Amino acid sequence: MSHNDHQPMLRRDYLKWMGAAGLAATGVSAHAQSAWPSKPIRWIVPFAPGGTSSIVARTMATELTKQMGVSIIIDNKGGGGGVPAMQEMMRTPADGYTIVMSHIGLMAVNPLIYPDSGYDVNKDFVPVTLLSRVPSLFVVHKDVPVTDLKSLIAYAKARPGQLNYASAGNASAGHLAMEALKLASGMFITHIPYRGTGPALNDVLAGRIQLLSAGTPALLPHIKSGALRCLATGTTERISVLPDVPTVNEFGFKDFETVQWYGITARAGTPPEIILKLQQECAKALKMPDVIAKNAAESAIPGGGTSSEYAAFIAKEQARWKEVVIKGQIKPG
Amino acid sequence: MEAFDALMGGFAIALQPTTLLWGFVGCFIGTLVGVLPGIGPALTIALLLPLTYHVPATSMFVMFAGIYYGAAYGGSTTSILLNTPGESAAVVTALEGNKMARNGRAGQALATAAIGSFVAGTIGTLALTFFAPLVVDAALAFGPAEYFSLMVLSLVAVSAVLGNSMLRGLVALGLGLLLGMVGIDLQTGQPRFTFGRPELLDGIEVTVAAVGLFAVGEALYLAWQGRETKTGEVMKLSGSLWMSKQDWARSWKAWLRGAFFGFPIGAMPAGGAELPTLLSYYTEKKLSKHPEEFGHGAIEGVAGPEAANNAAAAGVLMPLLTLGIPTSATAAIMLSAFEGYGIQTGPQLLSQQGGLVWTLIASLYIGNVILLILNLPLVSLWVKLLKIPPPWLYAGIIVISTAGVYGAGNSVFNVGLLFVFGLLGYLMRRFDFPAAPLIVGLILAPMAEQSMRQALTISQGEWSTFFTRPLSGSLMAVAALLLIVPPLWKQWRHLQAR
Numbered sequence: 001m002s003h004n005d006h007q008p009m010l011r012r013d014y015l016k017w018m019g020a021a022g023l024a025a026t027g028v029s030a031h032a033q034s035a036w037p038s039k040p041i042r043w044i045v046p047f048a049p050g051g052t053s054s055i056v057a058r059t060m061a062t063e064l065t066k067q068m069g070v071s072i073i074i075d076n077k078g079g080g081g082g083v084p085a086m087q088e089m090m091r092t093p094a095d096g097y098t099i100v101m102s103h104i105g106l107m108a109v110n111p112l113i114y115p116d117s118g119y120d121v122n123k124d125f126v127p128v129t130l131l132s133r134v135p136s137l138f139v140v141h142k143d144v145p146v147t148d149l150k151s152l153i154a155y156a157k158a159r160p161g162q163l164n165y166a167s168a169g170n171a172s173a174g175h176l177a178m179e180a181l182k183l184a185s186g187m188f189i190t191h192i193p194y195r196g197t198g199p200a201l202n203d204v205l206a207g208r209i210q211l212l213s214a215g216t217p218a219l220l221p222h223i224k225s226g227a228l229r230c231l232a233t234g235t236t237e238r239i240s241v242l243p244d245v246p247t248v249n250e251f252g253f254k255d256f257e258t259v260q261w262y263g264i265t266a267r268a269g270t271p272p273e274i275i276l277k278l279q280q281e282c283a284k285a286l287k288m289p290d291v292i293a294k295n296a297a298e299s300a301i302p303g304g305g306t307s308s309e310y311a312a313f314i315a316k317e318q319a320r321w322k323e324v325v326i327k328g329q330i331k332p333g
Numbered sequence: 334m335e336a337f338d339a340l341m342g343g344f345a346i347a348l349q350p351t352t353l354l355w356g357f358v359g360c361f362i363g364t365l366v367g368v369l370p371g372i373g374p375a376l377t378i379a380l381l382l383p384l385t386y387h388v389p390a391t392s393m394f395v396m397f398a399g400i401y402y403g404a405a406y407g408g409s410t411t412s413i414l415l416n417t418p419g420e421s422a423a424v425v426t427a428l429e430g431n432k433m434a435r436n437g438r439a440g441q442a443l444a445t446a447a448i449g450s451f452v453a454g455t456i457g458t459l460a461l462t463f464f465a466p467l468v469v470d471a472a473l474a475f476g477p478a479e480y481f482s483l484m485v486l487s488l489v490a491v492s493a494v495l496g497n498s499m500l501r502g503l504v505a506l507g508l509g510l511l512l513g514m515v516g517i518d519l520q521t522g523q524p525r526f527t528f529g530r531p532e533l534l535d536g537i538e539v540t541v542a543a544v545g546l547f548a549v550g551e552a553l554y555l556a557w558q559g560r561e562t563k564t565g566e567v568m569k570l571s572g573s574l575w576m577s578k579q580d581w582a583r584s585w586k587a588w589l590r591g592a593f594f595g596f597p598i599g600a601m602p603a604g605g606a607e608l609p610t611l612l613s614y615y616t617e618k619k620l621s622k623h624p625e626e627f628g629h630g631a632i633e634g635v636a637g638p639e640a641a642n643n644a645a646a647a648g649v650l651m652p653l654l655t656l657g658i659p660t661s662a663t664a665a666i667m668l669s670a671f672e673g674y675g676i677q678t679g680p681q682l683l684s685q686q687g688g689l690v691w692t693l694i695a696s697l698y699i700g701n702v703i704l705l706i707l708n709l710p711l712v713s714l715w716v717k718l719l720k721i722p723p724p725w726l727y728a729g730i731i732v733i734s735t736a737g738v739y740g741a742g743n744s745v746f747n748v749g750l751l752f753v754f755g756l757l758g759y760l761m762r763r764f765d766f767p768a769a770p771l772i773v774g775l776i777l778a779p780m781a782e783q784s785m786r787q788a789l790t791i792s793q794g795e796w797s798t799f800f801t802r803p804l805s806g807s808l809m810a811v812a813a814l815l816l817i818v819p820p821l822w823k824q825w826r827h828l829q830a831r
Contacts, residue, residue: 080531170522225680331522
């Protein structure tokens with residue numbers, strides 16, 4: 001272990017946490033590996049504070065802190081499609097004291113659209129565990145005269161390029177999901193990117209834009225109120241909050257799956273026993289009532305599997321999105 | 334009067350002593366983060382969120398309401414006293430506010446800002462109480478075409494902040510518009526002017542630029558001035574700190590007009606608090622009986638924008654409470670807070686969780702009163718800041734700005750950017766270029782470009798969409814009139830006089 005690898009972290013967190021607790025005062029041990037964890041763990045979340053994902057991370061961090069007896073400090077490093085967060089990870093040692101929240105964009109899409117980021121997600125990082133999968137939904141404004149996916153495809157094919165769909169931005173999960181659907185069904189629908197789900201949702205609610213794909217939490221209340229109609233879910237099975245809505249698979253699109261997922265990733269070279277310990281602690285935390293309640297509120301499907309299961313999942317997602325990104329000519333945003 | 338009864342129920346809950354105490358804590362913290370440059374309410378609430386899950390929901394919302402309004406108000410204090418806005422919505426306040434302070438009228442500037450914030454905040458909250466459904470429909474009617482027309486109108490209003498030399502002002506505005514182009518092109522995903530730095534992909538953060546140009550730039554300028562002239566600058570306070578009869582007479586209409594701009598634009602999903610401050614400043618300058626005072630410390634130029642800022646803060650809550658759509662970083666965090674308490678936001682929030690929503694609205698009223706009680710006596714304390722010798726004061730400002738910018742994004746890159754803008758700010762002051770147009774350009778450019786291209790995609794490339802849609806067309810017409818009529822009017826008056 002080099003002598004001052006941990007100094008930047010102490011300074012950084014001191015600023016943020018000086019009012020919260022005297023965490024930063026914890027000593028830095030040179031023999032950290034012998035009894036991991038023996039000092040606070042920094043968890044980089046590649047989003048601005050306040051989003052769904054960092055709320056999930058905070059709830060998890062609270063449970064993990066209780067279980068492991070050391071503080072898990074959330075370090076929000078948003079922007080730049082998550083590339084700066086991963087570059088920051090590259091500057092930390094592979095000792096399990098800095099971990100990052102990995103997600104669909106970071107692991108499966110960025111490698112294709114940011115080839116010069118200076119790291120390889122598969123070689124420089126090692127998966128720890130999948131935390132949750134949030135179903136993505138395909139919705140239309142209530143005045144669009146279609147009732148299911150089949151009638152949408154017929155409607156769109158009769159009007160090539162005249163329908164529009166909104167997304168939270170280029171290469172956002174909703175953009176990818178809709179491009180995947182377009183690719184599978186052969187529809188031609190124009191993409192109109194916004195800055196975030198909120199503004200995109202606004203124009204769909206107003207009926208200026210016909211279609212949208214986003215995660216369950218943002219859309220569910222508007223589906224319940226009748227302002228939006230949910231045509232299909234991107235999951236492989238129907239979801240409990242919308243039992244009457246079929247999956248895209250049910251319309252004959254085999255192996256179609258679009259979910260937004262979040263997990264934990266560490267630096268490659270982290271000792272396997274640390275990865276295993278962290279994965280087991282996460283699996284335990286995911287069964288705690290607070291975390292279960294948070295996941296249920298988002299209708300998220302909890303993970304908790306092993307490192308190799310997560311690795312296999314990521315590999316499958318990378319293959320799936322490579323095709324969509326290349327054929328849909330998706331660029332960063 | 335169903336809303337009224339429900340509101341009274343909300344007051345009954347929010348007026349409990351312990352709840353009030355949380356309100357005071359919130360207002361205090363809020364004012365503090367508003368005053369500190371670079372640290373905003375969003376970050377503060379995000380950091381406090383995990384701590385507050387142990388507090389009952391009502392107490393937490395009262396505290397958040399305090400932080401929220403407190404920050405909107407606090408940003409003006411440093412704008413006025415030190416020409417260093419703590420947040421981007423307070424940039425316009427600095428224009429006249431700081432001139433007033435330099436004329437020894439810091440007390441009056443702070444007082445009109447505090448009372449204006451109270452009046453506008455109350456009007457905004459009243460509108461939130463009684464007109465929520467109407468305003469939401471209007472806000473939904475605002476699509477990309479309407480936003481673009483609003484941006485065009487705002488660009489006309491920028492003329493009010495160009496300063497003494499139109500050429501210099503336009504240069505600063507053009508530079509701001511250019512800097513606003515940095516980052517990923519939203520429509521095609523093409524990175525522009527990022528020099529391969531991922532930190533620049535999302536564009537230049539307005540807060541960093543504003544704090545750099547104003548706070549750091551001001552400090553560097555004073556350092557240079559002290560060296561060159563050996564005099565430095567000591568601000569004097571003369572006469573009473575309190576507003577005179579004339580100050581009241583000139584302020585109250587500006588407060589009302591500011592609230593009128595602030596609330597609806599704040600309620601629009603992409604409106605924000607910066608545009609209404611600019612539009613209010615423009616209106617006050619045009620309507621004032623003392624237009625010659627603008628640029629030298631006109632009290633309307635503080636009263637209007639400050640009122641607009643706080644009314645916008647109330648407006649921002651509208652889409653959050655009625656549609657469940659967060660339209661600002663702070664609103665997004667409040668949404669998370671709702672979810673943290675297991676409350677599903679969205680169109681049914683009011684019918685399902687009415688009690689809680691009315692408590693929140695009641696606490697907004699209470700927060701406003703607490704702020705006024707807290708801040709009027711503080712005016713005399715704040716002005717004492719000016720008695721600190723400038724070298725110490727400005728060194729402190731640089732330290733706080735740096736810490737604030739770093740803390741907001743955990744980014745060393747942004748700290749570097751802060752000082753680049755600081756240097757630019759110094760050079761601009763040194764050679765008499767105004768900084769406000771640059772910030773306005775930086776805010777307007779990405780919004781205008783994005784809404785224009787979205788509107789054109791929706792209309793399949795028809796430019797007429799900006800003129801044939803009734804709302805958009807009206808805004809364009811107003812912009813055209815504002816551009817054409819004043820010079821013609823001047824010409825006509827000139828001819829009459831002869």
